[in-house]
């Protein structure tokens with residue numbers, strides 16, 4: 133699908149027409165091949181302009197086609213034919229030129245971009261590399277170092293920066309197509325060879341080997357097991373060291389390996405899953421397509437602790453006015469100072485002025501009377517939150533949305549103390565709230581579609597990936613985290629060390645293992661919650677044996693660590709020893725090893741060798757098992773929702789697609805078999821008992837993940 137027109141007498145205008153992003157589907161490639169051939173053959177045509185319909189040049193190869201057998205003309209010869217032609221071809225870039233879209237533009241002899249256009253080679257984020265000549269042409273155009281940066285990160289570059297880098301020849305704020313047509317007329321007759329990138333040498337600095345080696349070390353460190361960034365460096369190395377043809381051959385070989393990899397499948401699944409979670413649906417039949425969000429121009433945040441401060445900054449960054457409320461002047465001043473510093477840092481990064489004027493700091497709840505939406509972010513304590521919600525219900529305007537940032541408390545219980553339970557919804561942010569991309573939007577049983585739509589849309593405005601979830605203790609993310617944490621503690625009891633467990637999880641791809649993560653969050657947080665729920669402290673049932681609570685296995689190890697005053701990174705001692713309070717350099721602590729030995733001795737546990745495979749299986753399969761329960765309970769609409777929560781909120785390695793996708797990759801029968809094995813060995817650990825949904829799926833022949841919804845008992849019933 134490409135339209136052909138002859139304009140200004142001698143210019144052929146080829147327009148890609150495949151909305152919404154003019155992806156290079158087989159039909160588009162066919163259209164380009166045909167129209168370019170026509171233009172090159174027509175003696176009246178002296179030059180060519182390629183553009184995209186509806187203000188978008190091209191979003192790259194059609195990602196949906198990757199899962200199907202390849203049909204239509206391939207990209208490489210199609211682009212080569214453009215470059216090799218004897219008439220100048222100008223790319224008129226509006227909107228985006230990404231991936232294959234930019235590679236198409238690099239095959240053109242000139243590139244003109246609109247000031248608002250973005251260009252980039254994001255293939256690496258899909259587990260691939262720019263295999264339509266991008267790894268060979270871009271280094272020839274802009275040099276090795278900047279090409280490595282763009283190709284290994286996949287980042288998008290704004291038009292002005294693209295101009296500075298030399299990717300585009302001209303930037304305009306006028307009609308890009310008109311400018312390109314004029315330009316195309318002017319360059320007729322000028323020598324074309326220097327504009328044919330494949331014929332040009334790659335400019336290489338004298339220390340190119342060192343540069344490439346450093347790049348390789350850096351991507352390996354950053355990639356945490358992802359293979360595409362490594363292949364990208366290898367392909368750019370080929371551009372630096374081999375002639376064009378041999379470089380292209382290398383590019384194709386590397387691409388062939390990546391294309392078949394499970395990582396590419398996982399990353400492409402994530403691309404579509406990220407977009408799918410925006411299409412939410414409630415059990416009432418309301419959905420994103422029929423429920424309108426209400427505009428939020430003035431928001432309020434109650435409580436300026438860590439979460440409240442981050443939420444305030446996120447709102448201000450999105451240009452939303454905020455009333456920030458604290459209980460005492462002292463707390464308010466402290467909150468104000470920290471928020472101001474955070475905003476200044478954020479603005480500095482973006483070369484902007486901090487919008488402190490958008491915030492009104494106050495200790496008076498009365499100032500909330502004209503807020504459209506309030507986010508409560510006080511201490512995680514139900515009576516306190518209820519008191520806040522009662523007050524909000526009386527001081528806010530009648531149609532204000534009342535949101536809670538609770539990380540797991542009952543949203544319905546809070547809604548019940550208000551006059552407008554239909555306007556109450558959970559907005560669970562993740563720390564640091566102005567940075568982390570995830571927002572769980574918790575739908576209470578009485579939350580209205582408008583309230584859900586407004587919270588989901590607000591999340592999007594804040595740059596978050598918003599996922600609608602049902603209301604149950606811990607919602608989706610924290611509910612699944614519990615078995616993960618418990619298994620890690622049980623492994624310590626049985627013979628592992630924190631560094632062994634963390635090492636296995638980091639090797640799997642997590643940025644931080646479970647114990648490093650707990651140290652970072654602060655060990656006292658979980659300790660307080662366990663005390664409140666009677667798992668430790670004075671409320672423990674005295675008849676409970678030391679390693680059993682409420683009828684199941686319990687590990688008091690984390691409580692013992694806290695009792696020794698080890699609260700994590702913040703006071704320099706937790707599961708690890710840190711270089712200083714608040715320091716980040718963790719070293720294994722012999723005192724923790726001693727504590728583990730004494731503990732095992734005291735409880736008569738003979739330590740055994742725990743290997744990395746057991747760590748991964750026990751921790752992750754327990755977490756996945758809970759994910760299946762969540763699906764069957766109707767708390768999450770589909771596996772994509774769970775996966776995006778884990779990828780964006782819990783550091784699950786994206787190249788493994790999220791826990792549910794990973795289960796499918798490992799094979800559901802294998803997950804079931806290992807859970808059964810561990811459950812037999814630990815019958816007092818209920819979370820190891822394979823979930824009914826997992827069994828049903830295996831009994832049904834382990835169908836692909838996109839059909840799992842058909843097997844749910846009560847699909848999204850709690851939404």
Ligand SMILES: CCC/C=C/C(=O)SCCNC(=O)CCNC(=O)[C@H](O)C(C)(C)COP(=O)([O-])OP(=O)([O-])OC[C@H]1O[C@@H](n2cnc3c(N)ncnc32)[C@H](O)[C@@H]1OP(=O)([O-])[O-]
Nearest residue numbers: 153155191192193194195196230231232254262263264407
């Ligand atoms: C030899 C091969 C070498 C080349 C490899 C490549 O080029 S790899 C590719 C390299 N390119 C990339 O990685 C770019 C990927 N795309 C993007 O980054 C963004 O979509 C955007 C910035 C282009 C537009 O952002 P935005 O927020 O305005 O919009 P949005 O994101 O919501 O998308 C709207 C709809 O379009 C859909 N769709 C989009 N792109 C593609 C595609 N290429 N294909 C198919 N579909 C695509 C998207 O799923 C959604 O569909 P839905 O859910 O409505 O059914």
